[in-house]
Amino acid sequence: MLTGKMVYGHGPYKYTMVPGDSLLLDGEGPHGPLQLLELPITFLAITAK
Known part of the structure; x- marks a missing residue:
């Protein structure tokens, strides 16, 4: 986050x-964001196979 x-x-x-x-x-x-409590929101998502 x-x-x-x-x-x-x-x-x-x-x-x-x-x-x-x-x-x-x-x-x-x-899975995923449910509530945005304080804006702006920035997060990094990394996926792997």
Whole structure:
């Protein structure tokens, strides 16, 4: 997480993300931003096969 604040969901779990936070997760299941709490929001997403 680079700027802003958001709630990120991964399956049944919710994580409040602020600058400096990171997640490592299995991208096969449902995941993504749920709530945008402080704008602007900037985050870096890296995917691998």
